[in-house]
Amino acid sequence: MTSPPTLQLTVILLGPPASGKSTLSRQLVDRCNARLFRLREYVQSLSEAGSAALDGTSRDSLGWLPDEVAIQLVHDAVSGPYRPADTPVVFEGYPGNGLQARHLADLLIRLDTPVTAIHLRADWPTAQQRAQLRWVCRHCEPASTGHPHRPAQATATSACASCGNTLLKRQDDAPERLLARTQRFTTCLPEIYTALTGHGIPWRTIDSRHPADEVLSAALDAVSTSPSTRSGQ
Template sequence: MTLTLVVPILGPPAVGKTTLTLALGDDARRRSFRLRDQVPAEVLAATAGTVERLGWIDTDIVGQTMRSYLDSLVHRDVDVVLMDNFPGSAEQVSLLLDTLAHSAPRARVEPIEMRADSKVLRKRARHRRVCQRCEKDPVADPRIPARSSLLDDWLCGKCGALLHFRRSDAPRLLEARTKRFNSSIGEIRAAFTTNGIDITILDAALPADRAIHLVEPMLNSRSTIS
């Protein structure tokens, strides 16, 4: 395996994790990891029934998924894995590090935590839309922000289909997801720090192209972002 770097990209809902992950992952030697893309559809469907369980996947399944995913990279020309919104708990930090120790012991881990104030987050949640035609989500619940047409904000700029708000951006669900992040991020930070891993803080209020420009050097060598 040529994997040398794993970059967990963390942050509250609507901070821009997926946008950053996809932009940085647009390279033949990089891969973007989204947990929901790697587990069976029936597992995702089981997490959508209540606010409390929204999107949360059991540890055993996460462990199996991580091992399978990293093992699949063996003998591939992959240098970097960008992890969109993962790990989501201190337990998942340990799981990630243990799995890497077995599958890619030479890979370093460089987490990025994206931060923005609540006003920025609310604005982004209100304005982002998804395309049900372009994104073939396992449970028909698209998450990746779509780019609008120049002629109509409600039409997909790629396929022309009607865009929709993300289901999980509904006020009650967004509040629950934000609360869950706020309650877990302290333990996530501590879990990385305990293992000697520093977290780079990125000001997510910056324009997307500026944020990408700041992070890009980090994928080749350690770089401080300010």
């Protein structure tokens, strides 16, 4: 048995919808004993724990929290349960814009934790095709989550491989929502890039159309610790 690869303590994994972020983040978590931070799931865990922190907070049409709320939640998470310490943390799909990126970079640099950003690049036809092939199961995912989000395995007859019930499409994968989310990502990517690299955070772009094992090895190469972990400064 080989020992797990050593990751930078913090990995920021970004990409448009259906670029394969959750597959890659799961692989990084498995291979490197990392923890995974997804804002959506963190918010969900807070509300399941009875937190009133988000009472009365409205979301925009694509389900985004206001920036000041998202920034505060991430600040609390990174200062507490998701503090990059003995085990690495993978931030999947966050930050979502330049403002969030500046705050996260400031915070991580104050904690003196090495960070690497990975951008999974996907073209629109490929992403659209991937989104069409993914399903969710309302029965296998806890009711409190609102709209089911986790990928479900489909049988040959498009039933859930775990429970046998009919699978659904993710609400966010409806064509007009997928396009709007992709456009938002594309619009915000340059400002995120500027904010992170401007803080000395190394940035690696990986083409998500490559085979999964190549994507993973490129990602591991990008995030493995090297003698100079903060080369961007």
